[in-house]
Amino acid sequence: MFTLDVLYQLLVRNTLNVTQEYTRLFHGRGNTYQAYTFLTVDSIDKVLFAVLFDANDDEDTIISMLQNLYTTQAKWDALILQRRYLKGAQNSIVEGILPDKYFAIENGLYYHINVFSGQNIGFFPDMKRGRAFVRDHAKGKKVLNLFSYTCSFSIAAIQGGATSVVNVDMNKNALSIGRENHRLNSLDTRKVEFMPYNILKSWSRIRKAGPYDLIIIDPPSFQKGSFAATVDYEKIIKRLHELAAPECTVLSALNAPELDTAFIKNLFLEHAPEFMHIKRLENLENFPENDEERSLKNMIFKRSL
Numbered sequence: 001m002f003t004l005d006v007l008y009q010l011l012v013r014n015t016l017n018v019t020q021e022y023t024r025l026f027h028g029r030g031n032t033y034q035a036y037t038f039l040t041v042d043s044i045d046k047v048l049f050a051v052l053f054d055a056n057d058d059e060d061t062i063i064s065m066l067q068n069l070y071t072t073q074a075k076w077d078a079l080i081l082q083r084r085y086l087k088g089a090q091n092s093i094v095e096g097i098l099p100d101k102y103f104a105i106e107n108g109l110y111y112h113i114n115v116f117s118g119q120n121i122g123f124f125p126d127m128k129r130g131r132a133f134v135r136d137h138a139k140g141k142k143v144l145n146l147f148s149y150t151c152s153f154s155i156a157a158i159q160g161g162a163t164s165v166v167n168v169d170m171n172k173n174a175l176s177i178g179r180e181n182h183r184l185n186s187l188d189t190r191k192v193e194f195m196p197y198n199i200l201k202s203w204s205r206i207r208k209a210g211p212y213d214l215i216i217i218d219p220p221s222f223q224k225g226s227f228a229a230t231v232d233y234e235k236i237i238k239r240l241h242e243l244a245a246p247e248c249t250v251l252s253a254l255n256a257p258e259l260d261t262a263f264i265k266n267l268f269l270e271h272a273p274e275f276m277h278i279k280r281l282e283n284l285e286n287f288p289e290n291d292e293e294r295s296l297k298n299m300i301f302k303r304s305l
Helices: 004-015 059-073 125-137 152-159 172-184 203-208 229-237 261-271
Strands: 023-027 039-044 047-052 078-083 090-096 103-106 109-112 142-146 164-168 192-195 212-217 244-254 275-280 297-303
Touching: 004 023, 004 059, 047 059, 059 078, 059 090, 103 125, 109 152, 109 172, 125 152, 125 212, 125 244, 125 297, 142 152, 152 164, 152 172, 172 192, 229 244, 229 261, 244 261, 244 275, 261 275, 261 297
Parallel strands: 047 078, 142 164, 142 212, 164 192, 212 244
Antiparallel strands: 023 039, 039 047, 078 090, 103 109, 244 297, 275 297
């Protein structure tokens, strides 16, 4: 039986080899630990960051447990708690003092984050292998990063030797953070373009900088008023033939539990049949999921003409 004591022991064990790099210490969202699906715990540089997705009778006990972990392990400057179930996703400092500077660090690269910015802090750690794939396949490539958010894929692509990257996202603030992320890592922004547009209404602008050798599609599963994967994802796939170079590679991502890998494969078969499915990237071990079809899907396709 997975009890609070077992949870604490797991957290301690997962903390042993923690460095400054972003590490998920506990991932309840994958339904692997049935009683604690409402909880995630991350080590982020100098911050221990916990999220409660739902109200729970054990909340006070869990907070005490996290305080004990924070104190006994002495690896962080602050313990931050986000109550996602409250309006606006209220965040609070439980222990310590938040450092002036702290970052999401992954494979030696730095990303600006804000643990008080609401639900999303500016970085999605489960996409680590997706970013590694882009880094490893970007050399000499023109890259299109759709739904770029704070441009972490762009950072990986430029580090991997991309000749150019076009980042497109309608959130101007996120793109501004993206610019700063490039500067933070001393990367040449002359190779990078930032387009603050609604993708579904800006195809002509996006097409001008193409054709692209590597395309990243990483949309939100649902964003009120702008994107719903169930109906809008296919609009992107239908446009790939206008954007893609003859041997273009596509990283097609989706993090919607209700949509499986067949959903993406069928969209390509119907609307972009010249793209062959190559593989699905494996998810990180510290994001366990009892049903892989409900977890993050990073699908690789290759165009062959």
